[in-house]
């Protein structure tokens with residue numbers, strides 16, 4: 001897809017719909033007022049100093065960075081908050097985990113294996129492939145079943161003495177599959193106790209309980225905007241004793257693995273967002289699941305020829321609805337829905353920008369045209385029943401209109 005040259009014109013011709021419902025929380029989200037308010041003082045009232053400089057305003061910055069680490073550590077049962085590294089995104093946290101580990105171990109790169117699931121986020125798959133090009137590692141993608149699950153027995157068959165790193169996400173960002181992560185990490189450790197197990201928890205954090213000790217994970221990624229924090233902040237947990245080499249070089253600050261001054265206002269915002277998400281965890285998840293089920297059932301009742309992507313049982317993140325509308329082009333549907341103020345995405349943003357079918361949907365066995373007709377809705381506790389009702393008015397009409405004009409029969 002080209003970057004539109006006349007975005008202003010596009011926006012003008014689109015206009016502002018009278019009613020708007022934002023379901024594109026996969027790609028970016030609105031930041032609630034309380035989180036914005038928690039950030040603002042750190043731009044110019046307090047803690048706007050560099051957190052590793054020894055003066056009052058620097059210490060205020062350091063204080064909130066540490067408070068945020070302590071809070072996140074508590075939510076994941078991380079024993080030492082110092083084992084959390086703030087980065088400037090989830091993408092950076094994944095790159096730090098994968099590249100940082102593989103650069104550190106580069107002298108034994110040749111013939112060593114990195115095992116990742118076929119449905120990982122591209123910020124896991126691409127750095128693994130990059131390290132393979134640079135240092136000779138072999139990257140193996142483990143297939144998943146039709147619901148996106150990694151079979152422990154199959155995973156076991158991929159792990160041998162040469163396996164140095166395994167990365168399998170807790171929950172998938174497109175189809176919501178929640179892996180049995182403890183079973184998977186156990187299988188890896190029993191086949192090779194030396195192998196390091198990383199999990200990208202960006203889409204699972206604050207949606208399904210995670211305990212790094214019980215789950216047996218060595219490194220774990222989170223992303224700010226996935227929990228209604230700001231974009232541009234992420235974090236990586238690194239278990240004591242695991243050595244990484246920073247892939248970026250520059251002035252180190254509080255973080256010894258990620259150079260550059262910490263983004264203190266965004267870290268303060270992430271802290272607030274985490275506080276909110278964990279303050280009523282079970283109630284919030286149940287509320288969103290109820291809305292999600294209504295949206296999903298409502299669409300299935302009203303629109304023919306629809307496939308649900310992802311697991312149908314409880315092992316799917318409560319906020320996720322991913323559907324393929326047969327004989328409809330997903331990008332066209334996102335535009336048609338946008339004109340009515342319903343904002344969704346087609347596949348993942350990374351996939352849609354290059355107009356290739358999502359690798360996640362292909363990995364679960366969807367055909368190209370089914371993957372191209374996919375739409376991802378992500379819900380949250382800021383949505384109301386009325387938002388779902390509105391989507392249920394708009395989606396069937398938009399699909400029907402597109403099917404009338406499609407060349408597909």
Ligand SMILES: Cc1ncc(COP(=O)(O)O)c(C=O)c1O
Pocket residue numbers: 026027089090091092094121123169172173200201202203223224225232233234
């Ligand atoms: C599973 C997963 N990992 C990593 C990322 C990257 O996070 P960020 O957008 O903060 O770079 C995303 C973002 O969508 C994601 O869904």
